[in-house]
Amino acid sequence: MPNPLSRSGLDLLSRRQFLGHTGVGLGGIALAHLLHSEGKLAHAAGSSTPADPIRPPIDPLRPHAPRAPHFAPRAKNVLMIFCSGALSHLDTFDYKPELVRRDGQPMPGANQLVTFQGENGNLARPRYQFRPRGACGKMTSDLLPRIGELADDICFIHSLTSKTNTHGPGENFMATGFTLDGFPSMGAWVNYALGSENEQLPAFVAIPDPRGVPQAGTNHWAPGFLPAVFQGTSFNASRPVRFLDAPAGVSPQSDAASRDFLKLLNDRHLAQFPGDTQLAARIASYELAAKLQLSLPDVANIDAESAHTLNSYGANDANPVKAGFARNCILARRLVERGVRFVQLFNGSYAMGEGVGNWDGHKQIDQQYAIHGPILDQPAATLVADLKQRGLLEDTLVVFCTEFGRMPTFQKGASGRDHNPKGFTAWLAGAGVRAPFSYGATDEFGYQAVENVSTVYDFHATILHLLGLDHTRLSFYHNGIERRLTDVHGDVIHAMLKA
């Protein structure tokens, strides 16, 4: 593609110095006011108790500037792989030999059990053979063998529980800590807290599945009531950021000239309001946009990778969905590599028929998982291995999760599993994570968590902790409440942390 850096773009880039200057004029004083007002609630709440909220100071001119964590972090950035539709823990990572033995028998008590879609039939063995994998010999299934091979680097949590058994609220809960719509996503919280190491790129990127957005859609990367500047920027390897370039019909020369004239208008206007932070920030936003026009096509240029790399991820696979997901995985690595703070990678999309676009295997789990498994396995496993091989796991926390688990029984009259929020599996890998390790356990059938029963709040608290953030204190005042990712709950799961 043509070099989109216009003359004026370069000129704008060189104006950093000017912006730095306005930061200490009247704008600097305005900033002082802003910082002061951010601390308002600490006063309102009274004495300095350990639970005093921390609201990071945001420089309106550089809202994504790096900010200090609350304490020394184990991880600097996060790659979250989210499997939409409730990936069955029983057919992947939570090995239940009892389920094999009692295949086809009733689950004790299950005849009265009414789950999301109604009554349940008999216990159903895992749909795939489990085998020991990694040096640690962790039992994982043949559905996701390549991911299983990473077991030595993985800390599984088998005892997660959710508060809901419907997808929308469930995905909201994993994404935002609330089952309801309208709360900030975890990435937005992290962006708000820490900013980014790379100001040339968005601090928070969401990469939707080639098949479409996940079930809770943009809620996964929404800002909620946080300032919109902290929301995730959504694009993937096949769909670039919307409006990144001037539309067809506008020549680069015309584009540059329009920018120049806009800059002239804005500079003259600013002269009447010397140091006005908002006006200066708006000028800066066009500069950052110009930077994005350079950096985003560069980072999304998957074809710059070697043939070997492309093949290792599966980017040339005959299945276009798998190839597309593989290209998204490569994009994720390239973003992590460039210091993007929070990268969210989605596997599975909104419902386009039950279990068709995602992991929602209610009725015909064998047929559906046979399609979804290969799409996920090679690309995602290669991604984690590639991060490790490049040394990026030293600073990067990998989070692999889904909204809830599935039942050990088949639904009555069907060949698939219903929703199960009472026990499910997620895993962490990378910076600060204890591995190989498996934390918590479900009962003999994998029905409910019985050992080290954990909540999504605990899971979130642990992720924030690894980033050097105290989940009880990272707050934003909204409508009368000092809001947190973890509401008023959550305990860091110290057992999952590297000693």
Place this chain on the structure above:
Amino acid sequence: MRRILPPHLIVLCTAIAVIARTSCAADAAPAKPVDFTHDVLPILARACFDCHGVDAQESALRLDVQQVTFAGGELFGPAIIPGDAAGSPLVQFISGAGELEMPPSGAKLTAEEVAVIRRWIDAGAEWPGPPDQPVTAPLKSDHWSLQPLAPIEPPTVNDPWVTTAVDAFILAKLHDTGLTPSPPADRRTLIRRLYFDMLGLPPTPEETAAFIADDRPQAYAELVERVLASPRYGERWAQHWLDVVRYAETSGFETNVPRENAWPYRDYVIAAFNDDKPYDQFIAEQLVGDALGETVATGFLVAGPWDQVKSPDVGLTLMQRQDELADMTNTTATALLGLTVGCARCHNHKFDPILQKDFYALQAVFAGVNHGETPWMKSDREAVDDGLRPAVSSLQNEEHFKPIEARAVRFTIAATNNGSEPCLDELEAWTAGGESDVPAKSLNIALAEHGGRPSSSGNYPDTSKHRLANLNDGKYGNDWSWIAETHGTGWAQVDFAAPQVIDRVVWGRDRLGGYADRLAVDYTIEVLGSDGEWHEVATSAMRRPHNESGVMVYAGTFAQPAEPTRRLHRGDPLSPKEPVAPDSLTVLGTLGLALDAPEQQRRIALARWIASPDNPLTARVMVNRVWQHHFGVGLVDTPSDFGANGTRPTHPELLDWLAQQFIARDWSVKELHRLIVSSNAYQQANEPREQCVAIDAGTRLLWRYPPQRLESEAIHDSVLQIAGTLDLTMGGPGWSAFEPNDNYVRVYEPKAEFGPNEWRRMIYMHRVRMRPDAIFGAFDAPDGGQVCPKRGTSITAIQALNLFNSRFMIDQAARFAVRLQTEAGAEPLAQIDRAFQLAFNRDPDATELVAAQQLIATHGLPAFCRSMLNANELMFIP
């Protein structure tokens, strides 16, 4: 006070809000003995009872029962040792001197509170009442916003700058802080400010020129009146309200399906602002419009998300319903009262005097409210045109006719609204000569005690509640009603003791508001004249149809709750506790309703309590919202939280003065605008002055007018107006920013191309919950997931990309260019002049002119227009 409810509803409402008028306890003389109930109990209740009280007993300790407190829990022995504060573990823990620190979360005890408890224990820990019974704290508050409005006069400030009361308050505070106001803004700035602020659009060049040229002293006041009279005003200010009530036109959650018939509520709000509907009436209609001829207004109750993914799982179903009710409860409290009751869903509020019970009492008001569609009854406001009377009400209907001497009255029903057997709770015939509520002059001669004798076509077989005698027993409500024997049809008659001249028949189906079914919608009323003939005096044909040609609207649907509301332990629907009657907040009085109060009556009572001049919050909260939108920040900058966690007003006296004016001026929002925009504080210049910035960088004290970034809607609408493409068609179904989609889980793919169908104002965009539009949504448009009393004003690179590069904006720039050619001809200088006038209401200066000419010469007019539509000067209220 002007009546906001029909007289019969006022009569029915026995509840009178009693506002607790507690005074500050300023008289804390050191010698005064500590009283347990008055001094100690409120502290323990706030800080301790959540974990050591009726619901939870951590370490088997409860501090609300004397025996247990003095005996102690599992650990540490007796919590309180009478006479020995220092030795009492309770004191050690609350003062931070012991092994534990209590409470472990939430606000700690202040030093004063700890001192009170010490003195009480040292004095012997006198604990009145039975030692084995739990005590509950009387709720009181000296929080500013819960105090009644006291009369306030503007301060006397001898300064020529002060020409309005608002200015007196503002200047007094500026003087206190060593600040001075700014000189008046120039006329161009002033008209742009007023237009963007009030209408969300820039003034036209012609309007601007006329205003600048008009040097009469009343020019500005007349401009204000023109602006207030513009229909664009309601379109602008309705959006502020829609933000506060989390309005959107899809269900939310993963299905996010459209609510095709939700838009009438949006139009209702626009009309309410344009018509200057009194705010108390606006409140009442939104809570109980079904009783007030404004069904559409109850869209307020159900404007929020609704999880429509249903399951046979009982726990899930209960939680979904609880979430719905909590949404209605929270929104009502935060939008109308500025209180965050949501915290009390799980426990007593940690900071405000709101009990957990209060949350469920408020929730009980909405226990019979459901999401759904209901027949759209056009309002009285719209009725004037067609000459018809309002559609029948399930509550009470009056039929007036020429006086006629009558021996009997007969009510014949041809159809009911639901096809069931018709029901009348009372059939009254009033003698001519007075109003029904002035019995000295007019008499209901159908009444049994006046000799009326009922008969009918046949009676409902179940006579436990429904009997013929109920037709004229003088008792209202479903429990004292007559029901016919046959489905959809029947007649009832009352013969009088003696012929008399009557001119009115009054009837209802359930005047207590519990039921709206079985309603006669096709009927004829006849009287038996002294001539022995039956004369038709009224029919349903004189009324508008009960359901206008089957048009439905997304609004509240109502049913009597089957069960009383119960308090839920920690908010868990599977842990119900004691039943809770519908009520207001304990600290502010009671509605006095029974557990099983009729559904509609609950909302009527709540509406009357909120929309009351005696409610200390209602007027203050609304006045502050209006102020916020004029100046960017409210006097209280936490506009939906007037509780302890909110901020205090910068100008408390001004807030209260405005609230009183608001009430005194019949809750007129337009009067409020006049008070504010006519002030010099509003009309002053906006330039920063260094010495003032140093003192008040946030401009909270208004030493200048603070410029504000425009919201997404105003940017969109202004671009269209400047480009000359804005379609000012009002009302009706909205335009969509997304491609059509019919997947059962809706997929919202932004439209690539926009055409004339999408060039109406943005308030008419079909609002998709959780999916702000792809271009303007980036300007902090609320998503409708949670209430949004105050928008963010982010400035982001994505915004820049959207405005600079989107197809929509490039297209509008091209159309702007065409407009310039049409209006200014082919000469670039004239085109540039016209463009600056349209976009900025000023002439270009020499530098701008030269640069613009050069740009146009090299790259054409659209390239110039593209820059103009991105300029900072356009993005801020000056």
